[in-house]
Amino acid sequence: MKNNKANSIWKKLTQVFLVVLIVVFLINAFIYYNLNNTISQVDNVYSSNIQLNDLSENLQSIQDQLYEYLSTQSSDVLESYYTYEQDYRIKMRDLNQKVVSDNYLLMEKNIYFLSQTYLEYANEAINAKRGRDVSKYKDAYEKSDKLYDYLQAGIDSMNTTSFLENAHNYSVLRESLKVIMISSIVALCVVMALSTVWVISMTRSITKPLVKLADAAREIAAGNIEVDFPIVETGDEITAVAKACNKMIESIRSHIEETRANMERESRLKENELTMKSDLKEAQLKYLQAQINPHFLFNSLNAGAQLAMMEGAEKACMFIENMADFFRYNVRKLGHDSTLREELQLIDSYIYILNVRFSGEIKYQKQVDERYLDTVMPGMILQPIVENAVNHGLRGGEGGDLLLSVYSDREELRISVRDNGCGVDKDIAAQIMAGAYENSGEQKDSAGVGLDNVISRLRSYYNKEEVFVITPLEQGTEVTIIIPTEKRAKINDENIDL
Amino acid sequence: MQMKRFYILVAAVILIVGVLVGSYIAQDRLVKKTDTSGSKEETYTYHVAMLVNDRRDVFWQSVYQYAKEAGRNQDIYVEDFGARMGEKYSREELLEMAIAAEVDGIIIEANNSPEMVALIDEATAKDITVITVSSDATGSKRQSFVSVNDYALGEMYGNQVAALKGSATGKVTVLLAADGGNTGPDVIFSGINKAIEASGEKFQLNSLMAGETGEFESEEKIRQLLRDGDTRPDVLVCLSAVDTISAYQCVVDYNLVGKVKIVGSYDTPRILEGVEKGIIQSTIVVSAQEMGNKAIQGMSDYLTKEYTSEYMSVESKLITRENVTDYLKEQEEQGEK
Numbered sequence: 001m002k003n004n005k006a007n008s009i010w011k012k013l014t015q016v017f018l019v020v021l022i023v024v025f026l027i028n029a030f031i032y033y034n035l036n037n038t039i040s041q042v043d044n045v046y047s048s049n050i051q052l053n054d055l056s057e058n059l060q061s062i063q064d065q066l067y068e069y070l071s072t073q074s075s076d077v078l079e080s081y082y083t084y085e086q087d088y089r090i091k092m093r094d095l096n097q098k099v100v101s102d103n104y105l106l107m108e109k110n111i112y113f114l115s116q117t118y119l120e121y122a123n124e125a126i127n128a129k130r131g132r133d134v135s136k137y138k139d140a141y142e143k144s145d146k147l148y149d150y151l152q153a154g155i156d157s158m159n160t161t162s163f164l165e166n167a168h169n170y171s172v173l174r175e176s177l178k179v180i181m182i183s184s185i186v187a188l189c190v191v192m193a194l195s196t197v198w199v200i201s202m203t204r205s206i207t208k209p210l211v212k213l214a215d216a217a218r219e220i221a222a223g224n225i226e227v228d229f230p231i232v233e234t235g236d237e238i239t240a241v242a243k244a245c246n247k248m249i250e251s252i253r254s255h256i257e258e259t260r261a262n263m264e265r266e267s268r269l270k271e272n273e274l275t276m277k278s279d280l281k282e283a284q285l286k287y288l289q290a291q292i293n294p295h296f297l298f299n300s301l302n303a304g305a306q307l308a309m310m311e312g313a314e315k316a317c318m319f320i321e322n323m324a325d326f327f328r329y330n331v332r333k334l335g336h337d338s339t340l341r342e343e344l345q346l347i348d349s350y351i352y353i354l355n356v357r358f359s360g361e362i363k364y365q366k367q368v369d370e371r372y373l374d375t376v377m378p379g380m381i382l383q384p385i386v387e388n389a390v391n392h393g394l395r396g397g398e399g400g401d402l403l404l405s406v407y408s409d410r411e412e413l414r415i416s417v418r419d420n421g422c423g424v425d426k427d428i429a430a431q432i433m434a435g436a437y438e439n440s441g442e443q444k445d446s447a448g449v450g451l452d453n454v455i456s457r458l459r460s461y462y463n464k465e466e467v468f469v470i471t472p473l474e475q476g477t478e479v480t481i482i483i484p485t486e487k488r489a490k491i492n493d494e495n496i497d498l
Numbered sequence: 499m500q501m502k503r504f505y506i507l508v509a510a511v512i513l514i515v516g517v518l519v520g521s522y523i524a525q526d527r528l529v530k531k532t533d534t535s536g537s538k539e540e541t542y543t544y545h546v547a548m549l550v551n552d553r554r555d556v557f558w559q560s561v562y563q564y565a566k567e568a569g570r571n572q573d574i575y576v577e578d579f580g581a582r583m584g585e586k587y588s589r590e591e592l593l594e595m596a597i598a599a600e601v602d603g604i605i606i607e608a609n610n611s612p613e614m615v616a617l618i619d620e621a622t623a624k625d626i627t628v629i630t631v632s633s634d635a636t637g638s639k640r641q642s643f644v645s646v647n648d649y650a651l652g653e654m655y656g657n658q659v660a661a662l663k664g665s666a667t668g669k670v671t672v673l674l675a676a677d678g679g680n681t682g683p684d685v686i687f688s689g690i691n692k693a694i695e696a697s698g699e700k701f702q703l704n705s706l707m708a709g710e711t712g713e714f715e716s717e718e719k720i721r722q723l724l725r726d727g728d729t730r731p732d733v734l735v736c737l738s739a740v741d742t743i744s745a746y747q748c749v750v751d752y753n754l755v756g757k758v759k760i761v762g763s764y765d766t767p768r769i770l771e772g773v774e775k776g777i778i779q780s781t782i783v784v785s786a787q788e789m790g791n792k793a794i795q796g797m798s799d800y801l802t803k804e805y806t807s808e809y810m811s812v813e814s815k816l817i818t819r820e821n822v823t824d825y826l827k828e829q830e831e832q833g834e835k
Contacts, residue, residue, distance in 0.1 A: 023514065030518055034525065099545040099575050099602075106577055109545065113600040150587075150595045157584040176528035183521030190517050194510045201503075 009206055009236050016202040020195045027191050031184040038177050045170045052159045058088045063148045066122050070129055070141055104161055111154050118147040209238040225253060276460030283453050298327040319356050322349040338379035340372055347386050354390060367405040372413050377483060378461050384454050385479050389419040413485050420476035429470040544801055546603040547579035547596040549589050556739045556766050557786055564790030572798040593617045603627040603797045608635035627800045631793050642796040644810045646784050651814055652689015658761045658780050659733050660697035668701045671731035673708055673741045717744040724748050739764035746772040773822045780818045788812045
């Protein structure tokens, strides 16, 4: 976390802008200092002229006061004379007093000593005037006057010389100001260019990982879940975001994987259900094919039974009633849940009909545990099994035994149909149980529903494989239906209901 | 990546600093140009003022330069006093100024006027060493006098004039520079006279004063003299460089080459050119270098030892068409040194 903070985007941006600001500030300070320096030099260019003018004016004042004092001998004038003299002596100190090769400075030296001599004569004149030494003060004044002229001329010449030099200096300084301006502009331009490059490169380095991140996000949004977020080790928040996004994508991927597995399982279940429904449909269709109109048929049969009764033919009446029951059951129960009791009644009717048809050759016995008569089970299950046993087991020989037994071992209810017919081959039995046996040709005499249909429906209904077992015996065959004793949930009934 | 960025940063900083330092140096150099007071000024112990009649004269300019050169070795700075004054002052006024300016020494082309003498005495009274050059202020208290021997110089001119035999009438005019109270020209003239007499040749010797009334006067006088056939001399003796050049130009202008012979003074390139061409017969060169050197030597001696010889003589040299080439070579060699 500390490391992150050390390199955070905030810090980076602050760094960039601070560097630019400081550099620009320094450049400006430097330029300002330079300009200021030069301008103050320009200001001083004519200082020597000013100084000389000052000197000249002061000298003139001395000479004026001297003249006035000599003419009036006023003490006020004398006082101001001494003031001016004092000033002048102070100003003189700035002049060069050494012997040097420079002409200008040498002139300063001459002016300095000339001034001294001048002041000596001037003082001498004043003292002589006080002492009333007329000839002496006149003489001294004359000399001082001459020296005054020389001094003024000398100062004038110096002034001219220095003015020429200063004018030259002034133009040079102006030139240097120009140089400073140009170099300042150049420096500023360089700094601007460098700062721009610096800011661009820094901001790009900050935004580059962001752009990559955005690209990756866009690709993921387009559906490519296999893309990883690029991790650039900049040490800032973007790296953290990229890492977090990668973790997120990882977990999304695993979730998707899980969901897919779930969906596959679910679709398999749905497929199973669909198969069951199609089986039912098939069975129904078979019946519709077999019995063009069961209602019409069994109404007609009822009418036939009543006719037989009126004519006193009891057996015919019985027969026709059984026929009617059989078909009514078919019409009512196909696709609906039935009970074991109803199924057994249907078998009774069926055996009766067969025995009438085949003159009592089938000896039918049942051993039923009556506690289970109300067990709910799919309809039209037992009849096809009995029909199969009669068709394949008994019909070939002369008559036969058929034993139907219902018994239970607590968890499972077993309904067994045993015949003593010609039996069945083991392989065929296995094929039938696997639902893979191809029945050759339609059975003309069938009630319509095949064994494979029965097996399929049982398996779908109870959602288990072990529901139908064919056991070849020494003499004949035993078919056993194994169903759970518990009732199935009502919801399932409705689902299956067509 | 990090290193690369670091290098770029360093390069940028160097670039900025380079631009700034460059501009600063450029500006500084410009400003330094204005600062002449600090340029190569040498300090000396003694300050000597040099005062001559005509500081623009080539001869005196040379003397000043040589004296300045010689002074440098003796810790003496020689100032061409008054050269930088706006107004034009007389030698006496300048002398007065120099005394008031309390210089250490004065080298002056003096004259015998009482004013000059009085000022020189005033200067020596104020402990200022005064050395007269070329012409003396006789009777003053000057410390030394540096000059050619005027009489010997006159003889030299005389001999040259005498050597120019075969002139029809033998009229000789000597151009004398008017210099109030100065005895120099007179001595030279008498020297010439003496030498001609001694040669036994017949010459009619005249003198002409020039420069009495103002500047450019001598040039006018020469033209006047040469234009007029009656006064035109056969030999013209010029005692200054300016006169020699004027005479040379006049002779050429009036087509008098061969008719008027010139005996000149000094060795400016123009004069030497005249000698080479034979228009100027001969020129007598007073060594400016020797004069400058000797004046400074005397000055230095007196300033340091309070003693110097009262008179120092300067050699003079004759240049004719025969030796002018050698002389030029010699000069060139000296110039190279």
